[in-house]
Amino acid sequence: xxxxxxxxxxxxxxxxxxxxxxxxYENTAFDYFxxxxxxxxxGPALLIAIRPDVSEKKEGRFTxxxxxxxxQFSLHIMDSQPGDSATYFCAASYYGQNFVFGPxxxxxxxx
Amino acid sequence: xTGVTQSPTHLIKTRGQQVTLRCSSQSGxxxxxxxxxxxxxxxxxxxxxxxxxxxxxxxxxxxxxGLQFPNYxxxxxxxxxxxxxxxxxxxxxxxxxxxGYHEQYFGPxxxxxxx
Numbered sequence: 001x002x003x004x005x006x007x008x009x010x011x012x013x014x015x016x017x018x019x020x021x022x023x024x025y026e027n028t029a030f031d032y033f034x035x036x037x038x039x040x041x042x043g044p045a046l047l048i049a050i051r052p053d054v055s056e057k058k059e060g061r062f063t064x065x066x067x068x069x070x071x072q073f074s075l076h077i078m079d080s081q082p083g084d085s086a087t088y089f090c091a092a093s094y095y096g097q098n099f100v101f102g103p104x105x106x107x108x109x110x111x
Numbered sequence: 112x113t114g115v116t117q118s119p120t121h122l123i124k125t126r127g128q129q130v131t132l133r134c135s136s137q138s139g140x141x142x143x144x145x146x147x148x149x150x151x152x153x154x155x156x157x158x159x160x161x162x163x164x165x166x167x168x169x170x171x172x173x174x175x176x177g178l179q180f181p182n183y184x185x186x187x188x189x190x191x192x193x194x195x196x197x198x199x200x201x202x203x204x205x206x207x208x209x210x211g212y213h214e215q216y217f218g219p220x221x222x223x224x225x226x
Contacts, residue, residue, distance in 0.1 A: 006153075034214070043115075043201050043217035044154065089153050096205065097167040099144065099215065101153035 004092050006102030013109050019077040021105045023090035026071065030092040030100075035064065035075045038087045038104075047088075048075070080109045114138060115204050115218035123224045124192050132187040132221045136204030142166070143185040144215060145177060146201040154201055160185055189223075197225045 005024045013019045023033075032051060036044035050057045050064040050073065057064045063076040077084055087106050093099040114137035124130050136143050142161045146154035156169035160179035174190040183204070189196060199222050203215040 036217075041219075043203075043219045046214055046216060049214065091153075096142070097159060098169065099146075099154075099156050101146075101155070103153050104151075 004090060004100050004102045006090050006105060008105060009103070010106040011108070013080045013107065015080065015082060015109055015111050017080050017109075019080045019084070019107055019109070020074060021088055021090070021107075022072065022074045023092075023102050024070075024072045025092050025100075027092070027094070027100075028071070029094045031095065032093045033064070033066065033073050034091050035062075036089045036091065036101075037084075038089065044089060077107075080107075082109045082111050085109050115202060115216055117200075117202050117218040117221050119221060120219070121222045121224075123226060126192055126194060126225055128192050129188065129190045130192060130223060132189075132200050132202075132223070134185045134187070134202030134204075134218060136183045136185070136202075137216055140204035140206050140216075141183055142205045143179055143183065144203045144205070145185070145187045146203065147171075147196075148199040148201055148220070150198070157187070192225045194225050197223060199223075 034049035035047045037047045038044040048059045048062045052068050061078045066073045087104045089104050090102040116135045118133045144159040145157040148154045157171050158168040159166045163179045176188045179185045199220040201220045202218045205215045
């Protein structure tokens with residue numbers, strides 16, 4: 001019940017395309033769903049986050065879509081750029097504790 | 112940069128030894144969480160400290176222990192090191208006490224190699 005599943009494991013997108021990464025969870029007590037971006041040799045950087053009382057949140061080129069009934073959420077990166085090439089992690093937590101991370105998606109954006 | 116710093120950057124230890132990793136949280140943050148990230152995997156939650164008290168723990172044995180100091184900096188101690196403890200150890204700070212405010216900011220990590 002504590003697991004967060006993430007797909008795909010890796011993703012290759014052309015510059016200007018849309019990158020979509022999906023996550024699913026089981027624990028309905030989760031109340032906070034962030035996405036992190038990690039470059040090699042660096043710690044994860046908070047990208048965008050959503051709470052279950054909204055279905056979508058957009059910040060610049062990044063959008064989270066949230067489906068509470070399906071217990072799924074996804075990250076959309078519009079107009080993907082080579083600089084977006086990194087590993088992306090979804091995560092979930094309840095009341096700011098015990099964050100559970102997905103296994104990660106390695107995104108490569110081709111120039 | 113998040114303002115979260117960790118030391119040392121890299122560390123090599125021998126199986127059975129003990130190690131202490133340090134973290135300075137972002138200014139104004141009162142909560143520190145520690146994670147273990149094995150190569151090619153997502154971070155695994157070890158434990159969280161809020162106002163110097165342990166505030167949650169993941170599925171890690173007691174030989175993983177921690178401290179948080181009055182200035183909210185923190186230490187992670189690992190005793191009796193095993194080869195599988197080789198990983199990137201990440202510290203994340205956040206400001207808790209307000210419901211719904213859980214944004215965590217990670218440091219660059221400490222790469223621990225156990226031989």
